[in-house]
Amino acid sequence: MIDVKNLTKWYGSVPAVDDISFHVEKGQIVGFLGPNGAGKSTTLKVLTCFHPPTSGTATVAGHDVLDESLQVRRKIGYMPEAVPFYPEMRVGEFLKFRASLRDLRGKQRKIAIEHVAKRCWLSEPENMMRRPIGQLSRGYKQRVGLAEVMLHNPEVLVLDEPTIGLDPAQIRAMRDLIRGLGDDHTVILSSHILAEVEQTCSRLIIIAAGKIAAEGTADELRRRVLGPSRLIVELKGADDGEFISSIKAISNVRSVEATAAGNWTRLTVQADTNADPRSEVFALASQKGWQMRELRREIGSLEDFFVQITYEQNVLAGERAVASA
Amino acid sequence: MRKTLILARKELAGYFISPVAYVIGALFLLVSGVWFFHKIFIPGNEASLRPLFEAMAYMMVFAVPLITMRLLSEELRSGTVETLMTAPITDTEVIMGKFIGVMGFYAVLLAGTIVFLALMYAYGQPDSGVAVMGYLGMVLLGSSFVSVGLFTSALTKHQLVAAMISVTILAIFAIGMQEMVAYAPSPWNELASHVNAMTYFKDFARGMFDTRGLVFFLSTTGLFLFLSVKTLESRRWR
Numbered sequence: 001m002i003d004v005k006n007l008t009k010w011y012g013s014v015p016a017v018d019d020i021s022f023h024v025e026k027g028q029i030v031g032f033l034g035p036n037g038a039g040k041s042t043t044l045k046v047l048t049c050f051h052p053p054t055s056g057t058a059t060v061a062g063h064d065v066l067d068e069s070l071q072v073r074r075k076i077g078y079m080p081e082a083v084p085f086y087p088e089m090r091v092g093e094f095l096k097f098r099a100s101l102r103d104l105r106g107k108q109r110k111i112a113i114e115h116v117a118k119r120c121w122l123s124e125p126e127n128m129m130r131r132p133i134g135q136l137s138r139g140y141k142q143r144v145g146l147a148e149v150m151l152h153n154p155e156v157l158v159l160d161e162p163t164i165g166l167d168p169a170q171i172r173a174m175r176d177l178i179r180g181l182g183d184d185h186t187v188i189l190s191s192h193i194l195a196e197v198e199q200t201c202s203r204l205i206i207i208a209a210g211k212i213a214a215e216g217t218a219d220e221l222r223r224r225v226l227g228p229s230r231l232i233v234e235l236k237g238a239d240d241g242e243f244i245s246s247i248k249a250i251s252n253v254r255s256v257e258a259t260a261a262g263n264w265t266r267l268t269v270q271a272d273t274n275a276d277p278r279s280e281v282f283a284l285a286s287q288k289g290w291q292m293r294e295l296r297r298e299i300g301s302l303e304d305f306f307v308q309i310t311y312e313q314n315v316l317a318g319e320r321a322v323a324s325a
Numbered sequence: 326m327r328k329t330l331i332l333a334r335k336e337l338a339g340y341f342i343s344p345v346a347y348v349i350g351a352l353f354l355l356v357s358g359v360w361f362f363h364k365i366f367i368p369g370n371e372a373s374l375r376p377l378f379e380a381m382a383y384m385m386v387f388a389v390p391l392i393t394m395r396l397l398s399e400e401l402r403s404g405t406v407e408t409l410m411t412a413p414i415t416d417t418e419v420i421m422g423k424f425i426g427v428m429g430f431y432a433v434l435l436a437g438t439i440v441f442l443a444l445m446y447a448y449g450q451p452d453s454g455v456a457v458m459g460y461l462g463m464v465l466l467g468s469s470f471v472s473v474g475l476f477t478s479a480l481t482k483h484q485l486v487a488a489m490i491s492v493t494i495l496a497i498f499a500i501g502m503q504e505m506v507a508y509a510p511s512p513w514n515e516l517a518s519h520v521n522a523m524t525y526f527k528d529f530a531r532g533m534f535d536t537r538g539l540v541f542f543l544s545t546t547g548l549f550l551f552l553s554v555k556t557l558e559s560r561r562w563r
Contacts, residue, residue: 045407048411049410049411050407050410050411050561051561052561070413070415073411073412073413074413076411078407078408078411080404080407080408080411082404084403084404084405084407084408085403085405086339086403086405087403088339088342088343089339089342093338097331097335098408098412100328100331101328101331101332101412101413101414102412102413103413148408
């Protein structure tokens with residue numbers, strides 16, 4: 001659905017996006033994750049034909065963003081960051097205006113507006129459609145923005161920071177809505193909040209300093225972060241040496257370390273990548289009559305990975321600033 | 326073309342929501358009203374709107390930039406330009422839509438002055454031909470002024486800057502050139518007389534249909550609309 005090849009974008013003499021390539025299949029919800037200033041919005045702006053690429057190509061639904069810009073724009077719904085509006089327009093008026101720009105008219109337009117209003121919870125308070133957009137709260141503005149991009153039922157939805165500025169309940173609602181869109185739309189959204197992308201998206205693209213740092217499903221990424229899997233076990237009933245030697249005998253286990261935790265022994269078990277010897281450890285403990293108060297597999301957080309990438313970018317940016325100074 | 330009209334309608338409707346437009350409209354009608362009753366609507370005076378047309382033309386040097394300044398500057402400032410330009414609408418359609426929208430508002434302003442004409446028909450026998458030519462001249466002058474205002478509005482996201490630049494440009498061609506015709510040395514005054522918007526306009530105000538004026542106003546309109554489209558386009562490349 002979306003195909004980006006060697007895309008590079010410079011703003012004047014500043015590189016914003018540096019030679020990135022990725023592919024998005026139809027029906028996927030892809031999360032663009034990156035620290036502020038990583039090039040997320042720039043990439044989205046190129047995809048939506050707002051900025052042309054400096055070099056490289058991007059195609060959306062089979063149309064090149066540069067050569068067939070109008071076709072691309074017809075197939076895309078784009079909600080920019082901070083969702084800009086004409087504050088003096090009423091919600092209904094605005095939706096009608098945007099629908100007309102999308103070649104919807106008459107009855108078709110009316111149905112489309114009713115449909116998106118319902119879907120984005122705008123039909124609830126009856127006077128909602130008659131309120132000037134400038135008077136709406138942040139959350140409602142965001143809903144209007146989302147309603148607007150869904151008017152023409154586009155094949156591709158591009159949402160730049162869709163949940164920024166929303167309260168927790170609204171964030172959850174927005175998340176559910178976006179997840180629901182994945183059935184018949186291709187969605188690209190950007191965020192600098194990991195938890196959010198992780199929960200909504202089927203695929204993540206982590207971008208830092210204008211380059212793709214990592215790409216894959218959340219699980220794939222997590223595995224990459226973790227390396228070999230790790231168990232934490234706390235046992236009582238034997239001495240450290242016995243614990244270590246018996247657990248080491250389990251296949252897939254690479255190493256075992258013991259530390260004292262009060263009168264319990266805390267063991268850190270390193271296993272092979274993707275291996276999960278929890279059941280074996282439990283069987284062993286029950287067979288030997290050890291007491292167990294903890295047995296868990298350590299899930300490495302993507303958060304750590306993300307923070308690390310962000311940190312690296314900041315270091316890089318710092319070096320660049322020093323170099324150019 | 327349809328999208329141009331959709332946008333034009335939105336712009337025109339925008340004027341009737343914004344207080345700025347009402348203030349400008351009221352001021353314009355107030356000043357032209359004072360002018361009319363003070364200079365023209367006097368027993369024994371010639372029943373002609375000509376002095377009023379000339380005064381209105383000078384007022385437009387300041388009024389038009391005030392009504393055009395927000396057209397694109399506001400979109401650039403608030404970021405709505407991003408939603409507008411990622412919709413399936415060409416840059417030319419955007420500019421033409423805005424242009425037609427303002428011309429609509431300009432026509433409403435002018436229509437307000439028809440009251441004066443009606444008063445003259447009630448109390449005298451004004452020359453209808455002169456009145457028609459005068460209004461045609463106002464529309465032509467307006468279209469070239471509006472295109473200048475639209476162009477400067479595309480240049481910056483600051484409305485006031487846009488207004489000041491367009492007042493300057495309009496003042497040069499409407500007032501400055503007249504001074505040059507009067508005071509500049511030989512080749513320059515000749516040159517100035519060809520780009521003096523007011524001479525062309527005054528022919529219309531007198532009731533003359535002058536093709537030189539028609540060509541002058543239409544070509545400047547075309548030029549500045551073209552420049553506006555190019556300026557808008559260039560925003561993508563920066």
